[in-house]
Amino acid sequence: MPRRIKPLDVYRLLPKLNCGKCGEPTCMVFATKLIERQTTLDKCRPLFEDPRFRENLRKLMELLRPPVKEVTIGVEPNAVKVGGKDVVYRHEWTWRNPTAIALDVHDGMGDEEVERRIKFVNEWFYERIEKRLGIDLLAVRCVSGSAERFVKFVEKVCKLTSKPLIVCTLDPATLEEVLKRIGSRRPLIYAATERNWREFADLAVKWSCPLVVSAPNDLSKLKSLVVSIVKNFGYEELVLDPGTLVSNGGFLDTISNFTALRYSAIEFGEREVGFPLMAIPATVWIFESGGTEELEFREAIIACSLVARYADILVMHSLSPWVYMAVLCLRDCLYTDPRVPPSVKPGLYEVGKPTPESPLVVTCNYALTVSLVRGDLEKSGIDAWLLVIDTEGTSVASAVAGKRFTADKIAEAVKELKLEEKVKHRSLVIPGYAAKIAGELEDLLPGWRVFVGPRESSDLPKFIREIWSKEVLGKA
DSSP: OOOOOOHHHHHTTSOOOOOOTTSSSSHHHHHHHHHTTSSOGGGOHHHHHOGGGHHHHHHHHHHHOOSSOEEEESOTTSOEEEEOOOOSSGGGSOOOSOOEEEEEEETTSOHHHHHHHHHHHHHOEEEETTEEEEOOEEEEEOOSOOHHHHHHHHHHHHHHOOSOEEEEOSOHHHHHHHHHHHGGGOOEEEEEOTTTHHHHHHHHHHHTOOEEEEOTTOHHHHHHHHHHHHHHHOOOOEEEEOOOOOSTTHHHHHHHHHHHHHHHHHTSOOGGGOSOBEEOGGGHHHHOOSOHHHHHHHHHHHHHHHHHTTOSEEEEOOOOHHHHHHHHHHHHHHTSOTTSOOBOOOEEEEESSOOTTSOEEEEOOBHHHHHHHHHHHHHTTOOEEEEEOOOTTOOHHHHHHTTOSOHHHHHHHHHHTTGGGTOSSOEEEEOGGGGGGHHHHHHHSTTOEEEEOOSSGGGHHHHIIIIIIIIIIOOO
16 A cells, blocks of 8 residues: 655645745645645745755655656647556545547548548547546557658648647657657657667657657566666656557456556556556557447447556547547546545536526536536526536535535625626526525525525426516516
8 A cells, every 4th residue: 555645744844934935824734735736846936946945855856756657748738647646546545637548640541531530639529517528639650651751741730739649650760850840749759669769768858758668568678668768868757558459368468467567656666667558449440350330349448448447548549429438438437536526616607698688597516416407408498697606516405404505605606796787687596405595595685586496407497487487587
């Protein structure tokens, strides 16, 4: 079991000046937020500016480094972070930095196919419980063997997307030409092998790009390559590719290898393998036979299995939305903090295109409830204002019972957001489960009328059309 860092462990190494430059009132609060990943060490300016704290800074950076190093691909505002894992099982704490998903393109594809795939990466998303989930990266592969052709292809791809890239070639000369043109975008370089690791590591250091180290189904060789790169180049912006075998029972080896690497890094503290892991479910299209739907199905199964078995990056080939819906839904479930209910930021949201005559509906900030209320209103074609109250991610019934969904909170939100300027009718609809606070709410909001709506959001459109509209707007 990995050692859990305590706030005092961090506090002992901080300047203890309570200067407030980090934005926190005390160094102890800052230490606590550092452990929870709610802030970053560079916000403590004295640590970086005062030579007296240089040794403490070194110790803190070592102390706060997670067992699986966090690696950044690309540049802001489109950078993608992978790794940064502290625990093997998500229920122990939480898994950070969701598995990044990449779609592949290569320089053997026609222009129309390339543009279609890049458009899919740029525009497609899956909305789940108030989140927009989509594809994070684009893997650009060299299959032509021509450096000139691949360089032009990469340049074309860069013009069509701002997504971070994975540049896939095994030739150092080709890679160097590519990095001369797009090195500033910090692509992930794929891949350093036993034959090219020196040249690739040198280029990665020169351009400050993360580097994949690959040794399919040979963990000893993979570890040896990592040790060599770290020892000779002092470079640790690495991602590990232990191979994604899918044929002849090879997938069992794949699962075993990913599991062994993650256990070694976290449970046994082996720094040599404490890096993000890359999986390539797209290999099913190369090594397996079958129709398109069958291969898509296999790729989805492999991808989902590897999301659950510690893959930090997936390279995919399928272009069917249903494949990604399965993977993204599972990823979202696994990477939800088990300590915190899924919630939505409190505030006022627009459903459709509301006007001053549109209804004002109040609900909690439990993400599933907000998603259901919004969805039921949208499906019914009702434009509305949706006021989301901070209930700490709990449902309406629980929040009312726990005094988190109160008349005071609703009244405060109405006044703070100046909703009297948004709606002319000065009325609002609260959930049926909150009926007991209706009278108190009307006392706190003089001139406002409070409607007690239905308990279920599915009945809300009917309530608005048949009761609210008739009584407030005079519409039958």
